[in-house]
Amino acid sequence: SQKIEQNSEALNIQEGKTATLTCNYTNYSPAYLQWYRQDPGRGPVFLLLIRENEKEKRKERLKVTFDTTLKQSLFHITASQPADSATYLCALDLAGYNKLIFGAGTRLAVHP
């Protein structure tokens, strides 16, 4: 069956450390993978997009990797801050038409 899985447990880290969030999928072949941030009661906010032929993408303190062999994406936040505390969603785009398949999200808590 098709699945997209993110760490279901909340991730607690200390301010200044690097947060690493995982997105694994099975029986999908996405053309693109996107990461969004969602705060409680708010809409998702786009962070990064990576194509299937890209290994890594960076934007300021954010880095995403995409391994189509392992069927996994890793999302890193370096020098984390309490303001980074939120739920992070990965989303697969199979054909590039923004018909996104979202994971359940991982809640990140950054402690001072």
Add this chain to the structure above:
Amino acid sequence: EPEVTQTPSHQVTQMGQEVILRCVPISNHLYFYWYRQILGQKVEFLVSFYNNEISEKSEIFDDQFSVERPDGSNFTLKIRSTKLEDSAMYFCASSEAEKVGELFFGEGSRLTVL
């Protein structure tokens, strides 16, 4: 910064009633979407819309749902006869391009069906 706006922020309705959720996408965007999120669950795709037509729809988007762009600015989602299981947060989104697009989401309309 341009944003997607949605109204109402919260609507409570009785089962069987019709509901219309409204969205004003970002003005130069051409592609529009509705997603929904049942409390505690994943965000799910409902429908995409371009050039006054539905481009894609999911299995959730059955005959009780419809979308419309009645004028140059609004994009609406109508649920004809609401069911208890329609209770969810409904997110409108828009993008500049259909392909490889960053989606801009609104803040959502919470629908509660009693």
